[in-house]
Structure formats: structure tokens, C-alpha cells
Amino acid sequence: MVSMPVTVKHGPTSHTLTLDTTQPPLTFKGLISDVTGVPVDRMKVMLRGKIVKDESKWDEFKPKAGQTFMVLGSATELPKGPTKPVVFxxxxxxxxxxxxxxxxxxxxxxxxxxxxxxxxxxxxxxxxxxxxxxxxxxxxxxxxxxxxxxxxxxxxxxxxxxxxxxxxxxxxxxxxxxxxxxxxxxxxxxxxxxxxxxxxxxxxxxxxxxxANGDVDMDGASSSAPTAHFVEQFMMGEMCKTMTCDDVPEEPPTHTMERILKLDCNISINTNFMMSGILDSLDQKITKNSPTLGREAVYTEKSRVSRLPEYLTVHMVRFYWRRDISKKAKIMRKVKFPFDFDATELATPELAKRLNPVQGRIREIEKERDERRKVRRKTKDSADGSVKKEETEKEHELRKTEKEELEKLVDADLKTDIGASLTxxxxxxxxxxxxxxxxxxxxxxxxxxxxxxxxxxxxxxxxxxxxxxxxxxxxxxxxxxxxxxxxxxxxxxxxxxxxxxxxxx
CATH class of the missing domain: 3.90.70.10 (Cysteine proteinases)
Known part of the structure; x- marks a missing residue:
């Protein structure tokens, strides 16, 4: 039997639930939590004196309809239900x-x-x-x-x-x-x-x-080539780090690469804008052992982004540990963040060079759109709305042409890097x-x-x-x-x- 009615007893209270043996015990525990209020991570479920673990298999217990499961664990207050019935x-x-x-x-x-x-x-x-x-x-x-x-x-x-x-x-x-x-x-x-x-x-x-035809293939059926995970494609960037020794300028610099999920914006008494806080986190002084001097020396670590993802996350570093109160305190300082963000300043020279052609044309297009927008605002519509309709259709066609033009300016390597920012x-x-x-x-x-x-x-x-x-x-x-x-x-x-x-x- 795949599904069967069983009894769940928690303290003096009993509940009747349906056990689906095709689902893992964790799913059944979720149902128990719904009716008893006992969190799954604090719950112990027993059948015939044997504990049902999350990784257990139902074949070990051979449950039957009408059997009673014992539940141990203290219930927390159940979340309040909606004030009105759920409407699908x-x-x-x-x-x-x-x-x-x-x-x-x-x-x-x-x-x-x-x-x-x-x-x-x-x-x-x-x-x-x-x-x-x-x-x-x-x-x-x-x-x-x-x-x-x-x-x-x-x-x-x-x-x-x-x-x-x-x-x-x-x-x-x-x-x-x-x-x-x-x-x-x-x-x-x-x-x-x-x-x-x-x-x-x-x-x-x-x-x-x-x-093969250029369309998106979620299942990858048309290609046997390995593909990155979704997060690697759309949310993960790459950082190039260069470290030079301040005490010995002639010491060869070291270069390393690492993947990043976010950019940190450090906040100090001098931070007023998000960009300056990010740059502060990318350029740091580090003390470490110098192979040339045979002792500790001061190094300058400069980090720049070599791959920008389609979705870029910025973390405002507002919490820090205060020993005197033994808790994380918050930095209240006002830090301005932009609605439109140009990340070129954070990029390596090589990446910035690949982005420049399409960026330059985008800025020109934005100015042209602003001029057309001003004209449309001054244009009076006809009684039947045909003038505004014609202007809208014309703008859609112009934007279609602009899109095709920009696609030709995008760097060829960036085009093939799925999930990377093209601009x-x-x-x-x-x-x-x-x-x-x-x-x-x-x-x-x-x-x-x-x-x-x-x-x-x-x-x-x-x-x-x-x-x-x-x-x-x-x-x-x-x-x-x-x-x-x-x-x-x-x-x-x-x-x-x-x-x-x-x-x-």
C-alpha cells in the first residue's frame, strides 16, 4: 500500500494523517509538524519502539494502515493561519x-x-x-x-x-x-x-x-559539452588579485584568480558612496612574509573583476563585532547607492577594453532617446488617438534597430559566456x-x-x-x-x- 491512514500521538492528543510511503520520512515529519507544532529538527518519531530517522527507508518499518506513531518533542506556538480562507x-x-x-x-x-x-x-x-x-x-x-x-x-x-x-x-x-x-x-x-x-x-x-540553433536548451539535450551551474553562470564573477611588495618593489608580483558571489562595500568614516566603499574593499594593505627579505613585509593587494555576471550582488558591510558588548553592532552611516551602476571602474583593463565599444554606443542611444521622449511629450494626440499610436509604433521600431546595432558591438567572447554581463x-x-x-x-x-x-x-x-x-x-x-x-x-x-x-x- 502506497498511501495509508495512520494515527499520530503527541502527548494526550491524537491526529489522523495519511502516510505516503513513496515520500521520505522528512516529508511525513513536515505533516506532523503542521498539526502538532513541533519543529521537525526538534522532533522524534517512533513506530513500534524504533526511531524513524530522516534517512530511514519505509521498508525497514513496514508500516500498516491504522498503526500509531509516537511523537516526542515540545511544541512551539503554531503560526497563525490567514484571517480569511486561502483563495486559489x-x-x-x-x-x-x-x-x-x-x-x-x-x-x-x-x-x-x-x-x-x-x-x-x-x-x-x-x-x-x-x-x-x-x-x-x-x-x-x-x-x-x-x-x-x-x-x-x-x-x-x-x-x-x-x-x-x-x-x-x-x-x-x-x-x-x-x-x-x-x-x-x-x-x-x-x-x-x-x-x-x-x-x-x-x-x-x-x-x-x-x-545548435542558438536557442536556450535547459536540459542540454542538444549538447554533450559540460556546462556551468546556474549560479556560476548568472550570479558568480571572477576576481583577479595582484600582490606587490611595498618594501621590495623589484620583487615579482603574484597573481591569483578567485570566484566571487558578491562585492563588499566597506564603510568607514570617509565612505559616502557605494563605489568608494567597494574600491576600498578591493585595494588593501597586507602584512606577510617576504621570500626576498626573509621576514614580514607590507604588500599592496589590488583586486579587479575579470568577469561580471548578469546579476551583481553588493553587500553593505554594516555589522561588526564589538567586544565590549559581545554582539554585532551596526554602522549607521549614510552611504548613497546608485540606481544605474557602471561597474567598469571595478574591471580589469582587459575586460574594460572589451566593454567599451558597446558602452559608448549605449550612452549615445540614451541621449537620442531622451530627445525623442521630449518631442513625444510636446506632441498633441488626435481625437482618435492615432497620433500617439503612430509615435509608439515608430519608437518600438527604432528600439528594435538599436538592439540589433548593439548586439553587433558586443564582444564575441562575452556573447558565448552565458550569464555574463555584456555591457x-x-x-x-x-x-x-x-x-x-x-x-x-x-x-x-x-x-x-x-x-x-x-x-x-x-x-x-x-x-x-x-x-x-x-x-x-x-x-x-x-x-x-x-x-x-x-x-x-x-x-x-x-x-x-x-x-x-x-x-x-
Whole structure:
């Protein structure tokens, strides 16, 4: 029998559940957690006196319908259910469906999990990740849990509980199951550490291959050549590090290469802008042993990016350890971040040279578009709207021509490097902010540009560009819209929401 009704007894209370023996014990424990409130990582399940472990096989137990499973473990407070019944998209009328699709759903806070909720909303702004996850069919792990989470979020108009994903994340990374100092519930965690762990866990997500005809081949059926993982393609850069000895200039410099998932923006009393903070982290003085002198000497380490990914993550290094209070304190300083970011200054001379031709033409095109935009604003429309319609069609054709022109200017090697930035020019599409004075407390919120979640499907070019000034604010289960001016106010200067992780595309 594949599925069978069984009894689960926790203390004096019994529950009837359906056991699916085709699924691993961890899935069954998730069902038990839903009805008992006992976290999976603190749960002990027994059948006929034998403990059911996560890695156990059901054949070892030969469960039968009607048998009783004993559950040991203290229950935490169950998360509150939605105030109104969950409504699925297929059950909505046309009006309800239109309203629901315009506003993405939030994530329910499962007890100090705002750090994870904000991070998940930021990652959801990467459409290529959604496509790769949809094609993933691996075993139960963080990657499959993330796929199922995003699918579940897309099928409802109400806030979604990320319990299954959270359970697996805590199993793989026990640090996120740490209890608060008072012993009441789970402790607050660092969103940057959560982001790193989730992205690192996606190392089993296959990358994208190019089919023989140039189309994207997710399954790689048309090519036997090895391909990089998705994260390596779209989110990982490469850094070239050069180290020279200050005390002995004639000592040969050393060169090393390393892969990076993010750029750090160091914040000092002199840091006012994101770019200066990043450069400060790339150029450092290091003391180490000199083979020439036979003693310690001062070296200058200069790092520059030799590969820029399509999605570039910047980490504002705002937390540092204070020994006097034995906790992570927060740097409140205001640091301006750009909406449009030119990363050429961070690139190696070789990469900058490959990016320059297309960058120069892009800047010229932007000036030409601005002039055309001014003309369109002054143009009066006819009563039947035909003038505006003609202007829109003309602009679409011009942009199609511009795109073809730019594609010819892109470096040939960059074209074949799937997931690499072709221009070195980025736009801010999402960020995570922290509100509070320390890493062990406070509140995280996710912010995502509207067109990164809901792609414009109609309207004029000017209408679509206006959508770029609208942002979604993801405050756990509460989702609202804000304008671009609100995002500019997230640069710090106090305990209010401050930019912590920024995602550029």
C-alpha cells in the first residue's frame, strides 16, 4: 500500500494523517509538524519502539494502515493561519484574478524569519532562476524546496507559509535553528548569511546551454559539452588579485584568480558612496612574509573583476563585532547607492577594453532617446488617438534597430559566456534592508522593482518606463507599492530601514 491512514500521538492528543510511503520520512515529519507544532529538527518519531530517522527507508518499518506513531518533542506556538480562507487563482473570477496578478504575494513570518523572507523575495526577481528551477527534477533538497515554494506562491493570492523550505534550510544549516537567548522561539539571523547559504545550496541547479540553433536548451539535450551551474553562470564573477611588495618593489608580483558571489562595500568614516566603499574593499594593505627579505613585509593587494555576471550582488558591510558588548553592532552611516551602476571602474583593463565599444554606443542611444521622449511629450494626440499610436509604433521600431546595432558591438567572447554581463552597465532591481541597531535584532524588509516581478505586456514605451519607478515593498506577509523616491531614502543615517544587500541586473 502506497498511501495509508495512520494515527499520530503527541502527548494526550491524537491526529489522523495519511502516510505516503513513496515520500521520505522528512516529508511525513513536515505533516506532523503542521498539526502538532513541533519543529521537525526538534522532533522524534517512533513506530513500534524504533526511531524513524530522516534517512530511514519505509521498508525497514513496514508500516500498516491504522498503526500509531509516537511523537516526542515540545511544541512551539503554531503560526497563525490567514484571517480569511486561502483563495486559489483557478477559483477567482476575472476581476479578482486581474487584481491578484498585479500584486505578488508575501511570506508569513514563521518566528523571526524576516531575514529569510526578504532574501527569498529578492531572489525571486531573477526570472532566469525561475526558469531553471522549473526544469529542476532532483531529489528533495534546498533547490527543490525553493522551486516548490515559488510555485506555491504563484498559485495563491494570499500570503504563503514557507514552512517546508525553512525546515530544509535549518536542516542543512543548523545555525538558522538557533534559539533566542531568552529561550523563547528562534533567534534573529543575518540576511547576508542567509543569502549566501541559499545561493551556495543552488550549486546543484544545472546551468543553461545553447542549442545548435542558438536557442536556450535547459536540459542540454542538444549538447554533450559540460556546462556551468546556474549560479556560476548568472550570479558568480571572477576576481583577479595582484600582490606587490611595498618594501621590495623589484620583487615579482603574484597573481591569483578567485570566484566571487558578491562585492563588499566597506564603510568607514570617509565612505559616502557605494563605489568608494567597494574600491576600498578591493585595494588593501597586507602584512606577510617576504621570500626576498626573509621576514614580514607590507604588500599592496589590488583586486579587479575579470568577469561580471548578469546579476551583481553588493553587500553593505554594516555589522561588526564589538567586544565590549559581545554582539554585532551596526554602522549607521549614510552611504548613497546608485540606481544605474557602471561597474567598469571595478574591471580589469582587459575586460574594460572589451566593454567599451558597446558602452559608448549605449550612452549615445540614451541621449537620442531622451530627445525623442521630449518631442513625444510636446506632441498633441488626435481625437482618435492615432497620433500617439503612430509615435509608439515608430519608437518600438527604432528600439528594435538599436538592439540589433548593439548586439553587433558586443564582444564575441562575452556573447558565448552565458550569464555574463555584456555591457558592464547595471540597474538596481532589488534590495534587502535592515531596521534596528544590531544584527541580533531589528527587522528585514525586501524591496523589488515592479517590472522585475511583473513584466510590462502592453502600453507605450513611456508607460513601460514609468513602471520602472514603482517598487514592491515585501514586509513579510504585507505587500505594498512605493515610488522610487522611497528607495532613495534607504541609504542609512539612522536606525530606520537601511540598504544591506543590493541586487543589480
Amino acid at each position: 487563482l483557478e477559483d477567482m473570477n476575472d476581476t479578482e484574478l486581474a487584481d491578484a496578478l498585479r500584486m505578488p504575494v508575501g511570506l508569513i513570518n514563521m518566528g523571526n524569519t524576516c531575514y529569510m523572507n526578504a532574501t527569498l523575495q529578492m531572489l525571486r526577481s531573477v526570472p532566469e532562476l525561475q526558469v531553471a528551477l522549473d526544469h529542476y527534477s532532483g531529489a528533495m533538497n534546498v533547490t527543490s524546496a525553493l522551486r516548490d515554494l515559488y510555485k506555491g506562491m504563484s498559485k495563491t493570492a494570499d500570503a504563503f507559509p514557507p514552512l517546508a523550505f525553512l525546515t530544509l534550510l535549518r536542516q542543512v544549516n543548523p545555525q538558522f535553528a538557533e534559539q533566542s537567548r531568552g529561550g523563547h522561539g528562534y533567534a534573529q539571523q543575518d540576511a547576508d548569511e542567509c543569502w549566501q547559504q541559499i545561493v551556495t545550496s543552488l550549486n546543484n541547479l544545472p546551468g543553461i546551454k545553447l542549442a 558592464g552597465l547595471y540597474e538596481l532591481v532589488a534590495l534587502v534592508t535592515h531596521k534596528g541597531a544590531s544584527a541580533d535584532s531589528g527587522h528585514y524588509i525586501g524591496w523589488v522593482r515592479k517590472d522585475a516581478v511583473n513584466k510590462p505586456t502592453g502600453g507605450s514605451v513611456d508607460d513601460q518606463e514609468t513602471e520602472r519607478d514603482v517598487w514592491y515593498k515585501f514586509d513579510d506577509d504585507k505587500v505594498s507599492t512605493v515610488d522610487k523616491d522611497k528607495i532613495t531614502q534607504l541609504d542609512g543615517g539612522g536606525e530606520d530601514s537601511t540598504a544591506y544587500i543590493l541586487l543589480y541586473k
